Amino acid sequence: MKAQADTLSATLFAIADPTRRSILARxxxxxxxxxxxxxxxxxxxxxxxxxxxxxxxxxxxxxxxxAQWRPCHLEAKPLKAVAAWASGYERFWTRNLDSLGDYLKTxxxxxxxxxxxxxxx
Amino acid sequence: MKAQADTLSATLFAIADPTRRSILARxxxxxxxxxxxxxxxxxxxxxxxxxxxxxxxxxxxxxxxxAQWRPCHLEAKPLKAVAAWASGYERFWTRNLDSLGDYLKTxxxxxxxxxxxxxxx
DNA sequence: TACATATATTACCAATCGGTTTAATGCAAG
DNA sequence: CTTGCATTAAACCGATTGGTAATATATGTA
Numbered sequence: 001m002k003a004q005a006d007t008l009s010a011t012l013f014a015i016a017d018p019t020r021r022s023i024l025a026r027x028x029x030x031x032x033x034x035x036x037x038x039x040x041x042x043x044x045x046x047x048x049x050x051x052x053x054x055x056x057x058x059x060x061x062x063x064x065x066x067a068q069w070r071p072c073h074l075e076a077k078p079l080k081a082v083a084a085w086a087s088g089y090e091r092f093w094t095r096n097l098d099s100l101g102d103y104l105k106t107x108x109x110x111x112x113x114x115x116x117x118x119x120x121x
Numbered sequence: 122m123k124a125q126a127d128t129l130s131a132t133l134f135a136i137a138d139p140t141r142r143s144i145l146a147r148x149x150x151x152x153x154x155x156x157x158x159x160x161x162x163x164x165x166x167x168x169x170x171x172x173x174x175x176x177x178x179x180x181x182x183x184x185x186x187x188a189q190w191r192p193c194h195l196e197a198k199p200l201k202a203v204a205a206w207a208s209g210y211e212r213f214w215t216r217n218l219d220s221l222g223d224y225l226k227t228x229x230x231x232x233x234x235x236x237x238x239x240x241x242x
Numbered sequence: 243t244a245c246a247t248a249t250a251t252t253a254c255c256a257a258t259c260g261g262t263t264t265a266a267t268g269c270a271a272g
Numbered sequence: 273c274t275t276g277c278a279t280t281a282a283a284c285c286g287a288t289t290g291g292t293a294a295t296a297t298a299t300g301t302a
Binding site (some may be wrong): 005006008009012013015016017018021024028074076077079080082083085086089090092093097109 | 140142145201203209
């Protein structure tokens with residue numbers, strides 16, 4: 001596995017997979033064994049185990065040993081950074097999209113990318 | 122390139138790359154041409170062009186034609202879904218991590234942690 | 243002990259994907 | 273046509289994914 005350079009990239013990479021997000025959603029309802037987590041999917045247990053490894057590598061889950069089970073526990077803290085990062089762009093989606101260009105021009109007093117005497121589009 | 126199944130996955134995949142996040146950050150300060158966007162990086166223009174294609178595929182940027190330039194424009198709307206998704210886990214990072222298990226059990230009046238019907242240890 | 247069962251990981255393999263480079267190909271301006 | 277901006281094509285290589293099979297690890301039983 002790659003083990004992305006920075007934490008945020010590792011977190012985003014981990015949650016970019018629908019299966020892994022689904023696993024996190026399941027864990028939000030409580031800890032679960034690998035078998036339980038794998039049940040809803042058609043892939044093998046080994047495949048799910050690998051997904052868990054990715055999630056664990058990103059710090060999104062933790063595991064303990066309980067007899068022969070390895071219960072998985074949600075560790076949502078890395079998601080805080082995701083929410084924070086995305087929120088940094090909030091002003092871009094709360095504003096009217098059509099007025100965004102004007103907004104930027106106002107901000108920087110000259111947002112032209114390229115001067116053109118030709119017809120604009 | 123792959124074109125992920127769902128929109129959220131495509132968005133998360135796109136922003137999982139540090140270079141692409143950096144490009145978005147640059148575009149937050151205003152539209153820019155491909156050359157401008159590529160300047161800070163050591164990779165070739167073609168590589169940046171592909172990153173832009175990924176971002177465009179995720180709906181995170183839009184492009185228009187301005188003479189021979191293709192100014193890129195930030196489209197942050199998909200990030201709203203990212204923020205919303207991550208915020209769904211907010212209660213897991215705002216609470217004391219050690220009390221999370223108890224919290225869940227309280228919520229669902231029986232936090233089953235064990236698999237199937239096998240006896241726990 | 244030894245053996246069988248249940249849970250989970252690891253090893254190995256094939257197919258695919260991602261990120262990058264080089265080279266070739268548009269397209270618009272002058 | 274030539275030059276500059278940008279995309280596309282072809283190729284490389286490491287990373288990811290998922291499968292099967294082998295290997296732990298823990299429990300229970302005789």
